[in-house]
Amino acid sequence: xxxxxxxxxxxxxxxxxxxxxxxxxxxxxxxxxxxxxxxxxxxxxxxxxxxxxxxxxxxxxxxxxxxxxxxxxxxxxxxxxxxxxxxxxxxxxxxxxxxxxxxxxxxxxxxxxxxxxxxxxxxxxxxxxxxxxxxxxxxxxxxxxxxxxxxxxxxxxxxxxxxxxx
Amino acid sequence: xxxxxxxxxxxxxxxxxxxxxxxxxxxxxxxxxxxxxxxxxxxxxxxxxxxxxxxxxxxxxxxxxxxxxxxxxxxxxxxxxxxxxxxxxxxxxxxxxxxxxxxxxxxxxxxxxxxxxxxxxxxxxxxxxxxxxxxxxxxxxxxxxxxxxxxxxxxxxxxxxxxxxxxxxxxxxxxxxxxxxxxxxxxxxxxxxxxxxxxxxxxxxxxxxxxxxxxxxxxxxxxxxxxxxxxxxxxxxxxxxxxxxxxxxxxxxxxxxxxxxxxxxxxxxxxxxxxxxxxxxxxxxxxxxxxxxxxxxxxxxxxxxxxxxxxxxxxxxxxxxxxxxxxxxxxxxxxxxxxxxxxxxxxxxxxxxxxxxxxxxxxxx
Numbered sequence: 460x461x462x463x464x465x466x467x468x469x470x471x472x473x474x475x476x477x478x479x480x481x482x483x484x485x486x487x488x489x490x491x492x493x494x495x496x497x498x499x500x501x502x503x504x505x506x507x508x509x510x511x512x513x514x515x516x517x518x519x520x521x522x523x524x525x526x527x528x529x530x531x532x533x534x535x536x537x538x539x540x541x542x543x544x545x546x547x548x549x550x551x552x553x554x555x556x557x558x559x560x561x562x563x564x565x566x567x568x569x570x571x572x573x574x575x576x577x578x579x580x581x582x583x584x585x586x587x588x589x590x591x592x593x594x595x596x597x598x599x600x601x602x603x604x605x606x607x608x609x610x611x612x613x614x615x616x617x618x619x620x621x622x623x624x625x
Numbered sequence: 626x627x628x629x630x631x632x633x634x635x636x637x638x639x640x641x642x643x644x645x646x647x648x649x650x651x652x653x654x655x656x657x658x659x660x661x662x663x664x665x666x667x668x669x670x671x672x673x674x675x676x677x678x679x680x681x682x683x684x685x686x687x688x689x690x691x692x693x694x695x696x697x698x699x700x701x702x703x704x705x706x707x708x709x710x711x712x713x714x715x716x717x718x719x720x721x722x723x724x725x726x727x728x729x730x731x732x733x734x735x736x737x738x739x740x741x742x743x744x745x746x747x748x749x750x751x752x753x754x755x756x757x758x759x760x761x762x763x764x765x766x767x768x769x770x771x772x773x774x775x776x777x778x779x780x781x782x783x784x785x786x787x788x789x790x791x792x793x794x795x796x797x798x799x800x801x802x803x804x805x806x807x808x809x810x811x812x813x814x815x816x817x818x819x820x821x822x823x824x825x826x827x828x829x830x831x832x833x834x835x836x837x838x839x840x841x842x843x844x845x846x847x848x849x850x851x852x853x854x855x856x857x858x859x860x861x862x863x864x865x866x867x868x869x870x871x872x873x874x875x876x877x878x879x880x881x882x883x884x885x886x887x888x889x890x891x892x893x894x895x896x897x898x899x900x901x902x903x904x905x906x907x908x909x910x911x912x913x914x915x916x917x918x919x920x921x922x923x924x925x926x927x928x929x930x931x932x933x934x935x936x937x938x939x940x941x942x943x944x945x946x947x948x949x950x951x952x953x954x955x956x957x958x959x960x961x962x963x964x965x966x967x968x969x970x971x972x973x974x975x976x977x978x979x980x981x982x983x984x985x986x987x988x989x990x
Contacts, residue, residue: 486710486772493765500758513754521761521794525768525787532772532780587750588811 465505472498485531489524496520508586632742640726640746643938647945648886652691653684655949662953698875703774706872710773715873715880718766722887725759728752729894730814732904732933733911736926744904744934745814752813753801756895757794760850764790766884767852767859767869774872782868785960786852786859792967793849793856799975800842803982804899807835817903821910826917829907832900838978840900842971847892848951849967851885855955856963893944901940904933 475498478491496519503512595603660667702711729752732744749755764787771783808816822830833840849856860868870881897903908916909932913924924932958966 486707486769490710490765490769497762509749509751510754513751513758516758517754517761521758521764522791525761525764525791528765528768529784529787532768532783588754 461505465502468498468501468505472502486528489528489531492527493520493524496524506586510586510588510591628740632740633746636742636744636746637727640729640731641723643731644723644726644887644890645883647890647942648883649688649692650942651886651889651945651949652882653688654946655952658946658949659953662950692879695876695879700877701872701874703776703872705775707773707775710769711872714766714770714773715870715877715884716766717769718763718884719880719887721759721762721766722884722891725756725891726894728755728813729891729898730817730903731937732930733818735930743814744930748814749812751811752816753805753811756813756891757798757801760797760891761794763850763884763888766881770873770881771869776872778865778867778871779869782859782865782871786869789849789852789856789859789963789967792964793846793971796842796967796971796975797846797850799972799979800839800846801899803839803975803978804832804836804843806979806982806986807832809986813898813903817898817905820902820905823907823917829902829905831902831905836900836978836982838974840896842975842978843892843896843899844948845966845971847888847896848948849963851888851892851948853885853889853948854952855958857957858960858963889945889948890941893941893948896944897937897940901944903940904937906932906936909933 472495475491475494479488479495482488482491496515500512500515500520503509503515656667702708727746728749730743730745735742735744747755767786767790768783771779771781771786804816805811808819810816810819816832820829820831824830824834828834852859858868859865860870862868865871867878870878873881908914909924909929911926911929913929914920914922916922
């Protein structure tokens with residue numbers, strides 16, 4: 460049952476991920492990315508990581524992608540195929556293919572190196588908010604707080620830059 | 626196994642029906658209520674049985690005639706519109722709002738035929754986060770609906786709507802954080818169970834006694850999320866025709882309207898669960914009434930469950946009516962005032978509330 464659910468999900472996930480890359484219209488491409496992120500959250504649910512799934516939707520699908528969409532709409536980008544100049548397209552596509560191939564090689568090596576067989580069953584309370592929070596606030600408290608500080612800088616920075624001209 | 630699937634399906638069905646029916650009844654309450662507030666007779670023209678009945682059946686207009694009208698109207702797609710996104714947007718507006726209710730418990734447990742059924746469509750240990758996640762997805766219906774139609778009114782409405790919803794989501798989230806800290810769990814069913822005690826044996830210890838500020842923040846942010854007066858700038862019919870759904874007709878337009886009303890129901894459901902004891906009836910425990918003074922009156926299990934579900938429904942409905950009352954009492958905000966309220970008032974107050982709550986929680990523990 461879970462395997463079947465995963466296979467259907469994986470097929471949808473790959474389809475929507477391909478749509479992100481291949482769709483010529485930026486808005487639809489962004490919406491395909493939203494679908495991809497949402498489906499990825501469902502994969503997390505299948506892995507019993509409810510907390511991560513919820514955060515995935517709140518942070519990526521709900522917040523970051525809305526801003527993406529906002530920017531695309533405000534810039535009013537047309538279809539990509541009509542805009543890009545031919546020579547530049549060759550360069551861009553070449554770089555993209557090279558980066559993609561590199562990533563694919565790394566991924567294949569990673570998966571091939573992973574131990575096969577059934578993993579041990581998840582411990583009690585695995586993926587619950589309490590467990591994730593405990594490890595965040597004990598073992599990883601310094602990186603966690605530093606990441607928060609970094610985000611604060613990223614929030615204040617644009618405000619300072621925008622106000623400088625006035 | 627099939628019984629389990631059936632039970633899950635029945636619970637999901639019950640929740641969807643609760644939201645949809647409540648939304649439709651609210652539409653009627655809104656029409657009649659606005660008439661009451663404005664001192665006129667509202668929605669009473671329905672000539673059923675040739676006027677032979679001694680009372681009017683205006684409710685028929687709202688509950689039966691209106692949906693039929695909307696279903697049979699022509700479905701217009703403007704010439705410059707993006708057909709796919711124009712089609713998808715109403716669904717994206719309705720879906721996240723209705724599924725939000727899955728995490729909200731509408732009763733305690735039902736023990737029937739040796740089975741213990743949690744009266745909650747999805748028992749999630751991250752219930753509050755799930756609610757936030759789904760409500761954050763509701764923006765897409767507004768954004769795409771406004772953009773896909775290629776109309777300036779719609780686009781302006783969409784830009785306003787998304788800015789407003791994102792701004793108030795932050796205050797909403799921080800308001801909920803304070804409530805979560807009080808109860809020490811993200812599970813909405815556990816939060817509901819934690820509100821069964823009584824202060825001095827008389828006053829029910831509901832969340833609002835601990836977190837009145839968080840309740841106000843949730844309510845105000847809820848008005849902004851449901852995009853109704855006083856925060857109806859995305860629709861603003863006197864400026865933008867109908868805002869982001871200007872170019873929709875028939876059932877798709879109705880879907881956008883439904884999503885607004887369903888959002889009202891969801892906000893009421895969430896506020897009930899966190900601040901008004903969810904399905905708790907004062908003095909009623911699983912086995913019967915524990916009245917003050919040590920009096921105990923036993924009650925059959927099914928009656929207790931029925932009472933709890935009824936109590937939840939009544940509380941949600943009362944909060945919905947309160948929201949409608951506010952909607953017909955206050956004028957529309959100016960846009961900069963709206964942003965000021967969200968960022969300069971609600972956000973700092975919510976933050977201060979979180980800090981105070983944290984200090985108190987640590988001191989008490």
